[in-house]
Amino acid sequence: MKKGTLKQILLITDGCSNKGEDPAATAALANQQGITVNVIGILDDDQTEDPQGLEEVEEIALSGGGVSQLVYKQSLSQTVQMVTKQAMTQTLQGFVNKELKQILGSNQSLEDLEPEKRGEIMEVVEDMGETCDLEVLVLVDTSASMHDKLPTVKEALIDLSISLNARIGRNRFCIFNFPGKRKDIQKVFDWSPKLDEVSTIFPELTSGGITPTGPAIRGAMYQFGKNYLRSFKDEDEPGMEEAWN
Amino acid sequence: MKMNQEWKKHGIELRPGMRIKGKWHKKSYVIKRKLGSGAIGAVYLCELNGKQAALKISDKGTSMTVEVNVLKSLKKVQGNRLGPYLLDVDDWISPHGTIYSFYVMEYLRGETMTSFINHHGREWIGVFMLQLLEDLERLHHSGWVFGDLKTENLLILHSPPRIRWVDVGGTTQIGRAIKEYTEFYDRGYWGLGSRRAEPSYDLFAFVMVFLHVYYPKRFEKSIQSEKTIFKKIDDVKSLSPYSYLLKKAILGKYQSSYQMKQELIDVLYRVQNRRRSKNKKKRKNTAPFIVEAGGITILAVSYYLFSLLL
Numbered sequence: 273m274k275k276g277t278l279k280q281i282l283l284i285t286d287g288c289s290n291k292g293e294d295p296a297a298t299a300a301l302a303n304q305q306g307i308t309v310n311v312i313g314i315l316d317d318d319q320t321e322d323p324q325g326l327e328e329v330e331e332i333a334l335s336g337g338g339v340s341q342l343v344y345k346q347s348l349s350q351t352v353q354m355v356t357k358q359a360m361t362q363t364l365q366g367f368v369n370k371e372l373k374q375i376l377g378s379n380q381s382l383e384d385l386e387p388e389k390r391g392e393i394m395e396v397v398e399d400m401g402e403t404c405d406l407e408v409l410v411l412v413d414t415s416a417s418m419h420d421k422l423p424t425v426k427e428a429l430i431d432l433s434i435s436l437n438a439r440i441g442r443n444r445f446c447i448f449n450f451p452g453k454r455k456d457i458q459k460v461f462d463w464s465p466k467l468d469e470v471s472t473i474f475p476e477l478t479s480g481g482i483t484p485t486g487p488a489i490r491g492a493m494y495q496f497g498k499n500y501l502r503s504f505k506d507e508d509e510p511g512m513e514e515a516w517n
Numbered sequence: 518m519k520m521n522q523e524w525k526k527h528g529i530e531l532r533p534g535m536r537i538k539g540k541w542h543k544k545s546y547v548i549k550r551k552l553g554s555g556a557i558g559a560v561y562l563c564e565l566n567g568k569q570a571a572l573k574i575s576d577k578g579t580s581m582t583v584e585v586n587v588l589k590s591l592k593k594v595q596g597n598r599l600g601p602y603l604l605d606v607d608d609w610i611s612p613h614g615t616i617y618s619f620y621v622m623e624y625l626r627g628e629t630m631t632s633f634i635n636h637h638g639r640e641w642i643g644v645f646m647l648q649l650l651e652d653l654e655r656l657h658h659s660g661w662v663f664g665d666l667k668t669e670n671l672l673i674l675h676s677p678p679r680i681r682w683v684d685v686g687g688t689t690q691i692g693r694a695i696k697e698y699t700e701f702y703d704r705g706y707w708g709l710g711s712r713r714a715e716p717s718y719d720l721f722a723f724v725m726v727f728l729h730v731y732y733p734k735r736f737e738k739s740i741q742s743e744k745t746i747f748k749k750i751d752d753v754k755s756l757s758p759y760s761y762l763l764k765k766a767i768l769g770k771y772q773s774s775y776q777m778k779q780e781l782i783d784v785l786y787r788v789q790n791r792r793r794s795k796n797k798k799k800r801k802n803t804a805p806f807i808v809e810a811g812g813i814t815i816l817a818v819s820y821y822l823f824s825l826l827l
Contacts, residue, residue, distance in 0.1 A: 350700065354556075361579055383578060383616060386541050387585070387606040394582040402693050434705045438694035438712035 277405040278360055279307045281492050282352070283332065284425055285413035286314045288325040289485030292456075295328060298489040299336030307496060309336025309489065310359045312351060314421050315344050332485070337363070345421050348428040353435040356408065357401070364400045368393060406436060407444045411457065411492050414449040414474060415483050422474050433467035446495065449474060450488035457491040529574070529617065531561055537572065537619065539607030546572055546621065556697075557581065557686065562624060570604055574619040578608075580686075581618040583696075587661075587688045588622065594659045599652055600685035601625055625681055627672040631730045639755040640813040641678065642727065643785055646759065647817055648680045649726075650778040651824065653719050657691070657774055662714035664689045665697040666722035668729045689714040701725060701735045707742040709767065716773050720766040727756065727763070743767065758788050782821060789814035 281302060289295050299309040313329035315321070326342060333340030339359045343351040369381045372393075382390055412418075412425060429447070436443045444463045452458030460474060461467070531537070531548045538545040546563040553560050558575025575581050588603040602623035609617045634641055649671075656663060665687025672683050687697030695703075695712045702722040704710035710721065728746070729735065731753045739745045746767055750760050762780055771777040 349706075365579060383608075387582070387608070387618075390578075390582050391586050391589070391606075394579065395586060397579075398583060398586075431705070435694060435712050438705075438714075440693065 277407060278363055279407045279409075279496050280338070280356065280359060281307055281309045281336070281409050281411055281489065282356065283309065283311045283411045283413075283485070283489065284314065284352075285311070285329070285483070285485065286316070286326075286418055286421060287413070287415065287483055288328055289483050291451075291482050291484040291487070293486040293490070295485040295489055296331045296335045298486045298493070299332045299338075302489060302493045303335065303337040305493060305496075307336075307493060308338040308359050308363050309333060310338035310355050311336070311340040312348070312355060313340070313342040314348065314418075314425075315342055317344060328485075332489075336489075337366075345424045348424050349431040352428045352432045356432060356436070360401050360404075360406065361397060364397050364404070368397055402439055403441045405442045405444075406439075407463075407496065408432075408436075408446075409492050409495055410445065410447045411488055412447065412449045412460070412474065413483060413485070415451070426474070429467050437466060448488075448492060448495070450491070451482055451484050455491070456484055456487040529559075529576070529611065529615075531559075531574065537563070537574070537609050539605065539619075540610055540616075542605060542607050544605055544607070544621075546570070548572070555684070555686075557584070563621070565621070569624045570621050571601065571624040572619055572621045574609065574617050576615065576617055578616070578618040581620065584686045585620050587685055588620070590659075590661065591656075591685060591688070594655060594661075598681075599656055600682050600688075625672055625674060625683055627674040627681065630668060630671055630673055630680070630726075631733060633673040633678065634730055637678075640816060642730075642755060642759070643781070643813050643817040644678070644820055645673070645680050646723075646727065646781055647778065647785075647821055649723060650774045650781060652680070652682070653716070653723070654774040654778060656688075657716045657719070660691050662689050662691055662695070662716065663687065663719045663722070664695045664714065665699060665702070666719050666726060667699050667702045668726050671726065691715065701729070704769070707738060707746070709742055710769050717766075717769040717771060720771050720774060720777060721769065724750075724763045724766045727759075728753070731756070758784055782818070785814050785817045789818075 302309050309332060311329045311333045313326040315323060315326070321342060329342060330340045339355045339362065341351050341355050365382065372380050372382065382393060385393070410429060414422070433445060443465055445467050446459070446463045447461040448457040449460050450457045458475065533548055533550055535548045536545050537548060544565060546565050549562040549564055551559060552562050552571060557577050557580045558573050560571055560573045563570055563572040573581070585603065585606050588600055591600045592603065603620065604623065605621040607619060609619055611617060630645060653663065663682070663685070665684070670682060670684040672681050673679070674681050687695065689696045691714050693714050695714050695718060698705070698712065700706040702725040703712070704718060704721040705712040710718065728749055732749065736745070736749060747764055750756055750763050756763065759781070762777060762784065765771060766777060
């Protein structure tokens with residue numbers, strides 16, 4: 273099977289969007305372009321697990337073909353890497369399911385196979401998850417309420433890079449924050465194989481309570497196009513991008 | 518794991534007395550009680566034809582399949598059983614029509630290592646270290662790394678006391694990225710190594726397992742991880758015979774569990790000999806020590822010799 277590149281947007285936020293288009297709609301658009309949108313909603317310590325203002329987190333991930341999770345900041349590191357890996361498996365499994373349908377007929381999916389055969393197929397999915405290349409664009413909400421959470425976010429992202437770089441496949445990360453000064457999103461850190469201490473310095477927080485999540489996702493989507501020409505080009509086979517679509 | 522409470526879909530609650538019938542193999546299990554729950558699914562004590570077994574059930578079919586794959590590969594590892602024995606894999610369709618994956622495994626009954634050592638004395642530390650290293654050696658030899666090695670995933674079975682692995686869900690092929698980990702036991706979290714599956718990854722967690730016995734509340738990370746962990750090792754008197762080994766494992770200096778095991782055996786011999794010669798000089802005062810040191814060594818060494826015979 274051909275090796276491919278998985279593309280993910282990882283949105284980290286603590287509140288509801290309040291400006292621009294519906295983020296679930298832009299996430300659906302991104303998904304159409306072969307980009308998975310994952311969302312992590314950070315809860316404040318005094319919030320319950322079913323808080324107001326974070327309902328859209330699940331919506332965005334659902335239309336973005338990704339995984340969502342609400343979490344207190346203490347567990348952010350483990351959650352970030354779990355969500356990313358789960359989404360990878362989910363995407364790859366979707367791809368395998370499509371192939372299965374072509375081979376076995378339109379109504380067959382992994383769940384319709386008996387457990388023994390399922391096991392063999394999951395081994396293939398795991399192999400792919402271990403060896404495929406991965407691009408993650410981290411999109412961090414830097415509105416005022418995120419202030420005390422950013423150091424934890426930074427730690428979690430470095431930790432994510434440790435986890436993913438233990439894989440055999442190659443990785444590229446970049447970090448954007450939103451809202452940007454004059455634009456929807458602003459680059460914090462350009463595409464690179466590794467995140468480390470120095471690379472994750474967030475700019476000053478924006479105040480005013482504007483959270484344009486929708487436009488931010490749209491902005492993030494275009495960053496993959498730019499990146500596509502540059503990243504991995506040395507070793508890639510032509511046409512590999514299509515392998516996942 | 519702390520994260521469990523925050524993890525979104527908990528799946529289902531099965532009530533005692535419920536019958537779970539498999540979609541494929543048609544076996545029918547009666548639920549007795551809940552044994553525990555983790556990031557992926559919950560484990561119940563169940564009964565089939567009067568025999569007890571543990572049944573793990575979850576709505577995360579993919580992750581369950583991955584775990585079953587691991588249990589199957591461990592079956593192929595020669596020698597003693599490493600994980601629980603896998604009995605059945607199937608799906609269950611709930612009355613609401615939702616499909617859940619489940620698998621049934623051997624039910625292991627025992628006590629945690631912490632409570633065992635507290636009840637039966639520290640002379641067992643060396644024995645369990647030896648047993649655990651031996652199991653790890655066999656696992657590594659067959660191309661796997663335990664990954665999520667932690668106190669909660671270990672159980673001491675009785676007569677004879679034997680350490681056993683209860684949850685092998687994190688087991689990862691050597692050379693790949695560790696599938697599952699718990700921060701306290703993870704060298705990546707402490708900044709003391711990568712999350713690539715290598716024997717030394719397990720040996721780091723091995724040390725943390727024995728530290729956890731003496732620090733049940735665990736301890737916090739600091740900027741100088743190495744110093745913190747070394748200090749914690751030094752502060753436990755019961756671990757002092759092994760402190761050199763444990764520190765070496767923290768620094769990732771063992772290439773294999775075999776190497777560490779050999780050094781552990783040397784330590785156990787040396788402790789015995791030193792105590793014996795001391796004993797000749799001042800026989801009166803040291804009597805309790807001989808009993809203790811001798812006890813450790815005799816137990817450990819005889820266990821080792823015994824295992825060689827197997």
